[in-house]
Amino acid sequence: MQTLVANELSVNRNANPYLVIDNVSKVYPTAKGDYTVLENISLTVYEGEFVCVIGHSGCGKSTLLNMVSGFTKPTLGEVRLESKVITKPGPDRMVVFQNYSLLPWLSALDNVALAIKSVHPETSKSDRLEMAMASLEMVGLTDAAKKKPKQLSGGMKQRVSIARALSIRPKVLILDEPFGALDILTREELQEELLKIWQEHKVTVLMITHEIDEAILLSDRIVMMTNGPAATIGEIVDVPFARPRYREAITEDPRFFTIRNHALDFLYNRFALSATDEH
Amino acid sequence: MTSTNIRKKSFVSLVSEWGQGQLKFILPPVLALGSLLFIWQILCGGEAPPLPPPTKVVSEAWNLIVNPFFDNGGTDKGLGRHIIESLRRVGVGYSGSVVIGIGLGILIGTNVIMYRAFDPIFQVLRTVPPLAWLPISSAIFESFKGSPVLKFMGTDAVELSAIFVIFITSVWPVLMNTAVGVQQVPQDYRNVAKVLRLSRTEYFFTILIPSAAPYIFTGLRIAIGLSWLAIVAAEMLKGGVGIGFFIWDSYNSGKYSEMIVALFYVGIVGLLLDKLVYYVSVFTVQSDA
Numbered sequence: 001m002q003t004l005v006a007n008e009l010s011v012n013r014n015a016n017p018y019l020v021i022d023n024v025s026k027v028y029p030t031a032k033g034d035y036t037v038l039e040n041i042s043l044t045v046y047e048g049e050f051v052c053v054i055g056h057s058g059c060g061k062s063t064l065l066n067m068v069s070g071f072t073k074p075t076l077g078e079v080r081l082e083s084k085v086i087t088k089p090g091p092d093r094m095v096v097f098q099n100y101s102l103l104p105w106l107s108a109l110d111n112v113a114l115a116i117k118s119v120h121p122e123t124s125k126s127d128r129l130e131m132a133m134a135s136l137e138m139v140g141l142t143d144a145a146k147k148k149p150k151q152l153s154g155g156m157k158q159r160v161s162i163a164r165a166l167s168i169r170p171k172v173l174i175l176d177e178p179f180g181a182l183d184i185l186t187r188e189e190l191q192e193e194l195l196k197i198w199q200e201h202k203v204t205v206l207m208i209t210h211e212i213d214e215a216i217l218l219s220d221r222i223v224m225m226t227n228g229p230a231a232t233i234g235e236i237v238d239v240p241f242a243r244p245r246y247r248e249a250i251t252e253d254p255r256f257f258t259i260r261n262h263a264l265d266f267l268y269n270r271f272a273l274s275a276t277d278e279h
Numbered sequence: 280m281t282s283t284n285i286r287k288k289s290f291v292s293l294v295s296e297w298g299q300g301q302l303k304f305i306l307p308p309v310l311a312l313g314s315l316l317f318i319w320q321i322l323c324g325g326e327a328p329p330l331p332p333p334t335k336v337v338s339e340a341w342n343l344i345v346n347p348f349f350d351n352g353g354t355d356k357g358l359g360r361h362i363i364e365s366l367r368r369v370g371v372g373y374s375g376s377v378v379i380g381i382g383l384g385i386l387i388g389t390n391v392i393m394y395r396a397f398d399p400i401f402q403v404l405r406t407v408p409p410l411a412w413l414p415i416s417s418a419i420f421e422s423f424k425g426s427p428v429l430k431f432m433g434t435d436a437v438e439l440s441a442i443f444v445i446f447i448t449s450v451w452p453v454l455m456n457t458a459v460g461v462q463q464v465p466q467d468y469r470n471v472a473k474v475l476r477l478s479r480t481e482y483f484f485t486i487l488i489p490s491a492a493p494y495i496f497t498g499l500r501i502a503i504g505l506s507w508l509a510i511v512a513a514e515m516l517k518g519g520v521g522i523g524f525f526i527w528d529s530y531n532s533g534k535y536s537e538m539i540v541a542l543f544y545v546g547i548v549g550l551l552l553d554k555l556v557y558y559v560s561v562f563t564v565q566s567d568a
Contacts, residue, residue, distance in 0.1 A: 071470065071473070088473070089470075089474045090474065091474060095470070095474055099467060101467040101468065101470060103468060103485070103486065105489040105490075105492075114475070117481075118476060118477055118481070
């Protein structure tokens, strides 16, 4: 089992650190004293890497992502992207939210075009619409371009959200349980589409998920968090499957079950939620 | 032969089906109105009743009912002309409410300290009824009597104070609903604005205003009702042409039938104004899924 655990130093990568989470802690002051959500988190993500963060509810996964996206600041330590310290949100770290966060009064196309306008204010409106349409084409939604979000299904909304995020070519794509609200068929379809898009764009992805299978299919490394309070990184598992990946091929590979059982053991035996934690 | 018979029958049955379908919507209000008029007729049927019964209202005010736009000069005009004059005043006062209410509402809604400072004051002021604003309004605008600025604007102090009563009655719901709507911009949309680093103007027009629009329209709809309510109070002061003054004048000269007909006009116009703002909001606002 020990061979599965990737040591930061032992991993041979021909790249410089891209996104660095450097000894980060997050403490919220409360009336009963300080409450530590995250403690001593260090993680280095390389350019073009796909990293999944997995852990039980309330372990501070979202807090960790919010510090990368810039919505919250670490109490201790810092997060750096290309050696620059992250202090606030920006379009270089585009977020795909679980609840889509599309503006309901704008069409799918205009939602994407708004993002393009914010990053390239110098472009003409027709250029922006053209670029937005190209992004929608990437997620197979050209037919629904003129529709308002409420006319779209959950899966389609999340496609628009992904198209919006990628339309501005972010350095890091941050996904916070993007498929959590979708049914299983739509979820699998979108996983494969995300895999394809990531392959083509070579964008660096940081993604929160609850699903071990999803993490194994998509990511290069799986970061497993211990339980809160004062959660930290328990283990980092390398996912060795070659790219491009196909669901059927991976699920038939014996290593799939080794990784899967290892992760299940981590989440449900070593760091299981005790009965008192659940409520 | 048989086929045309069947077609005829089915056409007739279609019409009667439609009639029966509509009947359950038409019949109850007609019956309710009929019984109310009947009760009124009975109650006011005796000798020297306090108000004329419906039959007498119709016979006495027949000229007003059938000729809404006659003009004999002075204040002797058809009710349609009185209504138009009142609508003009409401239009001016209500426009002021819309502009100032939305403007101040956005200012207060986006600034927590301003909101804390002014919200309690507005909460008190909004409960002051139109009639109570009348003396204050008169006092303020009497000091402007004969001012050359007013002459230049083609208006007089009394007219302005009437419009001010309409404005001050209807501005509060616009202001407070706008402030709340601006405060209620969902965190999701704010997050999108933060990630995209939208400029202030971009945020204002693409996120703040559309997101607050349903709240603003709720305020506008309450306000149009209130400003129409205020017209009677405002025109009691003003005199001259206008449906509010007409009612007051009819009461003073004992023409109760005319007063009652005018009341119906006020009610129907108020309903139409409410529906107008409602349909504008339906066409404008794109609500969330």
